[in-house]
Amino acid sequence: MSKLVSVQREARIPERDADKSPILECIGLGIDFGGLTAVDDFNLTIGRTEIAGLIGPNGAGKTTVFNLLTKVYQPTRGTVLLGGIDTHGMNTVQVNQAGIARTFQNIRLFSSLTVEENVKIGLHNQLPYSMWSGILRAPSYWKQEKKAHEKAMELLSIFDMQDLADHRAGSLPYGAQRRLEIVRALATKPGILLLDEPAAGMNPSETAELMDNIRKIRDMFHIAIMLIEHDMSLVMGICEGICVLNYGKIIAKGTPEEIQSNPTVIEAYLGKKKEA
Amino acid sequence: MKINLRNKRTRTDFLTYAGVIIAFVVMTILQKEGAISRSLSGQLVPICAYVTMAISLNLTVGILGELSLGHAGFMSVGAFSGIIAAMSLQSAIPSDGVRLAVAMVLGAFFAAIAGFLVGTPVLRLRGDYLAIVTLAFGEIIKELVNCLLVGYDENGLHMMFNLNGQKTVADLGLTENGIEIIKGAQGATSTTTISTFTAGFILVMVTLIVVLNLIRSRSGRAIMALRDNRIAAESVGINITKYKLMAFVTSAALAGASGALYGLNMASLQATKFNFNTSILVLVFVVLGGLGNIWGSIIAATLLTVLPEMLRSFAEFRMLVYAIVLILVMLATNNPTFKLFFERIRTRFFKKPAKEVRGK
Amino acid sequence: MEFLSYLISGISLGSVYAIIALGYTMVYGIAKMLNFAHGDVIMVGGYISFCATTYLGLPAVVSILLAMAVCTVLGIVIEGLAYKPLRAAPSLAVLITAIGVSYLLQNSALLIWGAAAKSYTPIISGTLQLFGGKLSIQYISILTVIVCLVIMAGLTLFTSKSKMGKAMRACSEDKGAAQLMGINVNQTISVTFAIGSALAAVAGVLLCSYSPSLMPTTGSMPGIKAFTAAVFGGIGSIPGAFLGGILLGVIEALAKAYISMQLANAIVFAVLIVVLLVKPTGLLGKKVMEKV
Numbered sequence: 001m002s003k004l005v006s007v008q009r010e011a012r013i014p015e016r017d018a019d020k021s022p023i024l025e026c027i028g029l030g031i032d033f034g035g036l037t038a039v040d041d042f043n044l045t046i047g048r049t050e051i052a053g054l055i056g057p058n059g060a061g062k063t064t065v066f067n068l069l070t071k072v073y074q075p076t077r078g079t080v081l082l083g084g085i086d087t088h089g090m091n092t093v094q095v096n097q098a099g100i101a102r103t104f105q106n107i108r109l110f111s112s113l114t115v116e117e118n119v120k121i122g123l124h125n126q127l128p129y130s131m132w133s134g135i136l137r138a139p140s141y142w143k144q145e146k147k148a149h150e151k152a153m154e155l156l157s158i159f160d161m162q163d164l165a166d167h168r169a170g171s172l173p174y175g176a177q178r179r180l181e182i183v184r185a186l187a188t189k190p191g192i193l194l195l196d197e198p199a200a201g202m203n204p205s206e207t208a209e210l211m212d213n214i215r216k217i218r219d220m221f222h223i224a225i226m227l228i229e230h231d232m233s234l235v236m237g238i239c240e241g242i243c244v245l246n247y248g249k250i251i252a253k254g255t256p257e258e259i260q261s262n263p264t265v266i267e268a269y270l271g272k273k274k275e276a
Numbered sequence: 277m278k279i280n281l282r283n284k285r286t287r288t289d290f291l292t293y294a295g296v297i298i299a300f301v302v303m304t305i306l307q308k309e310g311a312i313s314r315s316l317s318g319q320l321v322p323i324c325a326y327v328t329m330a331i332s333l334n335l336t337v338g339i340l341g342e343l344s345l346g347h348a349g350f351m352s353v354g355a356f357s358g359i360i361a362a363m364s365l366q367s368a369i370p371s372d373g374v375r376l377a378v379a380m381v382l383g384a385f386f387a388a389i390a391g392f393l394v395g396t397p398v399l400r401l402r403g404d405y406l407a408i409v410t411l412a413f414g415e416i417i418k419e420l421v422n423c424l425l426v427g428y429d430e431n432g433l434h435m436m437f438n439l440n441g442q443k444t445v446a447d448l449g450l451t452e453n454g455i456e457i458i459k460g461a462q463g464a465t466s467t468t469t470i471s472t473f474t475a476g477f478i479l480v481m482v483t484l485i486v487v488l489n490l491i492r493s494r495s496g497r498a499i500m501a502l503r504d505n506r507i508a509a510e511s512v513g514i515n516i517t518k519y520k521l522m523a524f525v526t527s528a529a530l531a532g533a534s535g536a537l538y539g540l541n542m543a544s545l546q547a548t549k550f551n552f553n554t555s556i557l558v559l560v561f562v563v564l565g566g567l568g569n570i571w572g573s574i575i576a577a578t579l580l581t582v583l584p585e586m587l588r589s590f591a592e593f594r595m596l597v598y599a600i601v602l603i604l605v606m607l608a609t610n611n612p613t614f615k616l617f618f619e620r621i622r623t624r625f626f627k628k629p630a631k632e633v634r635g636k
Numbered sequence: 637m638e639f640l641s642y643l644i645s646g647i648s649l650g651s652v653y654a655i656i657a658l659g660y661t662m663v664y665g666i667a668k669m670l671n672f673a674h675g676d677v678i679m680v681g682g683y684i685s686f687c688a689t690t691y692l693g694l695p696a697v698v699s700i701l702l703a704m705a706v707c708t709v710l711g712i713v714i715e716g717l718a719y720k721p722l723r724a725a726p727s728l729a730v731l732i733t734a735i736g737v738s739y740l741l742q743n744s745a746l747l748i749w750g751a752a753a754k755s756y757t758p759i760i761s762g763t764l765q766l767f768g769g770k771l772s773i774q775y776i777s778i779l780t781v782i783v784c785l786v787i788m789a790g791l792t793l794f795t796s797k798s799k800m801g802k803a804m805r806a807c808s809e810d811k812g813a814a815q816l817m818g819i820n821v822n823q824t825i826s827v828t829f830a831i832g833s834a835l836a837a838v839a840g841v842l843l844c845s846y847s848p849s850l851m852p853t854t855g856s857m858p859g860i861k862a863f864t865a866a867v868f869g870g871i872g873s874i875p876g877a878f879l880g881g882i883l884l885g886v887i888e889a890l891a892k893a894y895i896s897m898q899l900a901n902a903i904v905f906a907v908l909i910v911v912l913l914v915k916p917t918g919l920l921g922k923k924v925m926e927k928v
Contacts, residue, residue, distance in 0.1 A: 070511060096513035108508035110501045112568075120494070121501045122512045127494045131522060134493025135486050141493060148494075188512050343728065397913050404670065405912055408867045411860070412905035419902035439896040552860060556735055563732045592747060599739035603718055606733040610725035 012253075014240050017047030021084050023099075023192045023224045024069070029078030030248075031068055038064045039248045042078065046192065046241070051218055052226045053239035055259075057268060061248040062228045063105055066194050070102050071095050083191055097125060099191035103181040103198065105228075111170030115161065115180055118169050119152040122187025126151075155183050158220070159213065175206050179213075186221065193217070195227040199234050207231055211238050236260065244268065289488050292571045296484065300477040307473070315585055323581050324476025325351075325538035328483045330561035330577035331570055332530035335487055337559065338568035339496070340523040341503030342399070343407040346414030347558050350528040351535035352550035353390045354383030356421055358536025359464045359545070363457045364428040372470040379470075380479065380536040387532020388525050390417070395524040399517065414555050421547035422461050429454030463546035464539070471541035479537055480574075483530050487570060490526065499523045564605060637770050642893045643886060648777035650885020651784035652846065655839040656862030657869070657877035658791060659832035665808040665872035666828045669727060672734040673714060675859015676741035677833050681707045681840030682850050683749055686756050696759040703837040711833025712826050719829075720822065738856075745852040758845035776845045783842065787835060788878045795874065800827055808872065861888075861904070868908050870921025879919055884908075 013022055022045045029042035039061045046052050054062050067073045069080060071092045080087045082098050090098065101122075110118050120127075127148055129140040156162050159179040164172065169180060178198060185193055198214070199207045211234055218225055229235050235242060236256040244252040244259060246268040252259055259265055303320060306312045333347045358379040369375040398409045425436040427448040434448040438460045445456045458464050490496045498519045502509040510516060539545050561580055565572030583601075587594035608614045656678060663671045681703040688699035718737050722730050760779055763772040795801035803824045806814040815821050843858055844850050861884060869880025884904060891903040911919065 072507065072511075092507075092510040093513050093515050096511060102511055104508065104511075108505045108511075110504035110508065112504055113497070113500055117497055117500075121497050121509070121514065124494055124498055125513045129494065131490070131493070131495045134495055135489045137489060144494075184512060337728070343731075398909070401912060401916050404664075404871065405867065405916060405918075407670075408864060409909050409912055412864065412908050415860075416902040416905050419899050423896075423898045439898060441896075441898055552856075560732055560735065563728050567728065595739060596743040596747065599736050599743055602736035603733055603740065606729055606736060607718070607721055610729040611721040612724060613721075 012241065013045055013047030014050050017049055020048045022046055022081075023048050023050075023083055024226070025079075025081040026069075027079045027081070029065075029068060029075055029080060031064065031073055031076045037248055039068065039245075041249060042068075042245075043250065044243055044253075046224050046226060048191075048224055049218060049222055050224050050240050051214065051238050052224070053235040053242040054226060054228045054245060055230070055232075055235055055242060056245035056251075060245040062245055063196060064248075065245070066102060066196055066228065069095070069194065070100060096188055096190075099189075100194065101185035101188045101190035101192075102194035103178070103185055103196055105196040105200070107174075107177050107181055109169040109177055109181060109184070111168070113169060114166050115156065115169050115172065116149070116152050116165040118180055118184050119155055119187050120148045122155075122184040123148050123151055126189065152187070155187055158186075158217065159183060174201050178202070182213075182217070186217065190223060192224040192226060195225065195229075197228055197230065199229055199231045207234055210234070214238055285492070288571060289492075292488070292574070293481070293484060295571070296477070296480055296574065300473075304473065316582070319581060319585060320473040321471045321476045321541040322538060323578055324473070324480050325534045325541070326558065326561065326581050327480050327574050327577045328534035328537070329531055329558045330565065330573035331480075331483050331487055332527045332534065333558050334562045334565070334568065334570060334573045335490075335523055335527040335530075337562050338566075338573075339487075339491060339503065340499050340520060340527075342520070342524075343403070344410040344527075345407050345552070345555050345559065346410035346412070346417075347527075347531055348550040348552070348554035349410075349414035349417040350387040350390060350531035351538065351554070352414075352417050352421055352547060354380075354387040354532025354535030355539030355545065355550065356424070356458060356464065356535075356547070357386040357532070358383035359467050359539045360426055360428075360433070360457055362470060362536075362540055363455060363464075363467065364433060366468070373472075373475070376470045376472075376475050376537075376540060379540060380475075380533045383536030383539075384529040384533040387535065388529035390532075391525040391528025392521070395521050395528075399520045399524060411552065411555070414550070414552060418547050418551055421458070421463075424458050424547075425460055426458040427454050427456045461546070463544065463549075464542075465544045467540065467543055467545065469541055469543055471537050476537055479533055483533075484570070486526065486530065495519065495522060560602065564602075637767070638893075641771055641773070642889050644773055644777060646886035646889030647882060648774075648780045648885070649846070649889060650865075650882035651780045652839055652842050652881075653858065653862045653865045653884050654784050654878045654881025655787055655835055655842070656858060657866040657881045658787065658874060659835045659839075660863050660866040661869075661871055661874060661877040662791075662804075662828050663832050664866065666804055667719065667825050669719065669730045670734065670863065671719075671829075671832070672731065672859070673737040673741060674832065674836060675855035675857075675862070676738050676745075677707050677710060677714075677836040677855070678840040678843060678859060679745060679850075679852065679855030680710060680741060681837030682756065682844040682854060683745060683754075684837070685841045686754055686844070686850055689757060690754075700759070700838065700841050703841060704834045707833040707837035707840075708830045711829040711836075715826055715829040720825075742852045742856075749852070751852065753849040753851045756844040756848040756850045758848060759841060760845070776842070780842050780846075783838065784878070784881075787838070788874070791831075791874055800824070804828060861901075864905065864908055867918055868911060870918030873918075873920045873922075876918055876920035883919075 024046040026042050026044045030040040031038050042065060054065060056062055068075045071090055082095065082100055085098060087095050087098065110121060127144045129144045133140045153162055153165065156165060161176065161179060161183070164176065169177065172180065182195065182198065199210055202210060214225060215238060239256060242254065242256055242259045243250055244265050251268055252262045252265050307317055329347065329351060333344065336342055336344045361382045362375050362379040365375055365378060369378060394413050398406060401409060423438045425438055425443060425445050425448055427434045427445055427450045429451040430453065431451070434450060436443060436448055445459045450456065498514045499522065501514055502516050502519060506516060561577040562573055565576035584594055584598060587597055656674065659674055660671065663669065684703040684706045685699040688694045688702050689696060714737055718733050719730060722733060758776055760775045763774050764778065765772050795805055803814065803819045806817065806819055807821055807824050811821050862881065865880035865884040866877045868884060869876030869878070887907055888900055888904050892900040895903060
């Protein structure tokens, strides 16, 4: 196992966000599965409009961090502050409402429903009409559904997907499914969007387009984006801060340039140089 | 070719309503003209009850995606509470129609309570475990009703549980004018039958409106979302328990109303009528009609209620034939080889194959 | 003393449930399907044994062997004709097919043997008197418990040691991977059905020795209860099925004796619900974590 070096810089966020409180702060976050420590001593701060990257070799615990943030797993220790609010004791639904949305490594769409319905489900908590108004088709139903339709179309237009609105989500090509997952997450009005390997399975031109789109989303919605990705051209191209995870611990944090030249990171990815 | 699912759905809903209305009108006219056999005529109300059962179970199994093997239990709760209500209110509400309506509403209400009581703790179980608990619930209801003694007189309702098998209705201490409503294992034996085909039709329409409108609303979308992908549904802020319970209780309430209709169509009714086999029968309607396919449930429930009657000429072979038909239909609709065969026929003779969707 | 005799009758009834539950649990573990026709295979086993002893005058042991042979073949045929074509189908479709098979068996039995109850001659009669006649145990109870223990031990050995047993465990973990390792999955599933059905035949004989009236629907209620027992103990687990069966039998016997004859089944099912709420995968079931 590689020697752990101390974290280089604490809590550095982009200068433009410096005057605002960070959207996400993790302090000493960790989880054990049985006796195995999957993530330990995870400290990270992300600014309001930062694009951050979480990288590391396979099995380093990156997705586990996302699962901890979204409370798919309850952390064994540590604190997660979301926009300054402690998320301790919250469940997945509550942290979503508190402003965190995500996509999944293995796509999880509502595949038998249409594209538009998938987005409308993301809008669920913004449509305040009751079950009875729905069954009786009360005026609030028509009003809210109209609003939902317009909003869904607007969100789909980010990725130029309006034409696909009535298609079944499960029948979409792979890339479109990934994009739909992002739209659905955005529909919940998050303060921070977690993308789990958004470029997986995409070709270079699609990846380039995705990079533009991620920036576009950040600029349109003024939200923070944190992404797990193995495609280094994407990570180095758009991330302002990068955090490297290995064996469940942070081994380096910094700007893309700093990470690229960090010996510990190189060692974690490529292995140790043989000493003569 | 662009498939517009939204319009297609609205059209299907519309055709479903229209189909039910037309079927009702045609059957009513035929009945007036005396053009249908007595046995079929006697099946009309049960058909409506089973159609309602199938649609409501489809809400649990097809839309919510949870297997329930105890749907007849809710029907039982609705049937017997409906019978008690209708029998006790005879003097208070002289009009049969109004009394039937009240009985159905009460049946739905009590079944909804049962659904809530069962659903609250149980819906956190998954898959087969949930199925077995619903099965257990159905059996429990059956045995409880089997022990139930209910009577009514000027002093109100009298109820008693016959736990040791010794008690009879006589122990209720009814006055001379009292009526014995439920007599333990003998069940309800002297119910005044007030159910009508029209009432059955109205119940089916109400069920359709409730279920179809629910599916097309935000609540229905949430229910289908957690069926398709529970973890993703949670991640976009859908409260799993709330929507599971909503679907389950709605389904139970509709089954209760259907039970009241069914119960008030029978002069004599025992709790054993609503056993595991009845739950399975309704499940068969739902699966054969297609999961989530409301229209399919209606057709399957109607055909399979009438089928044993039509097979009467086979006499003792009819249930055997029914079993074989069931197995063959399942094989034909689910085996890849069979499916391909049917698909080929369909594409050759009827229409163009559905094109793959090409995104950008 | 009274309690002891109820307890013993509960354990022996539970042993019958356990034998049936073992069949359910093995089939579930490997084919991932609820074989609703299992209870009706029990009934067929009972009828075969009945015919062999009553009409052919064969000794009880031979009748049991004959019943096992017929049920084994029946199990393999059912699996091959009805379930194998649906290997890739949704589980509900398989469930409904199983129900169809169950109806088919019941109604075939109705046509062959008629609706009237046949009175089955128990394979062993007589009772063992203990404590100067204060406690009497039927020999059939003792036999049932012994048979159940032998079957349980045999199955445990079989699944852990034999090549086929290991293949079964591999298939229950991951059919695709098992196939890639050169295991004949279809054959393994057939063997599982064969074993389950042979057990059902044994259970049928024991069950009929208890309550000697044999009808086409004889198997359904014990089938449902044994299925419950399998879930109770944690479906897919062999010791679980054993434990679940015994517990179910004991609860049923005690409930009948001390609470209410009428509500005995209701109490059994209520206990099941409570157990599942506390331990959602049954007493010995493994908890499966969903990967996100």
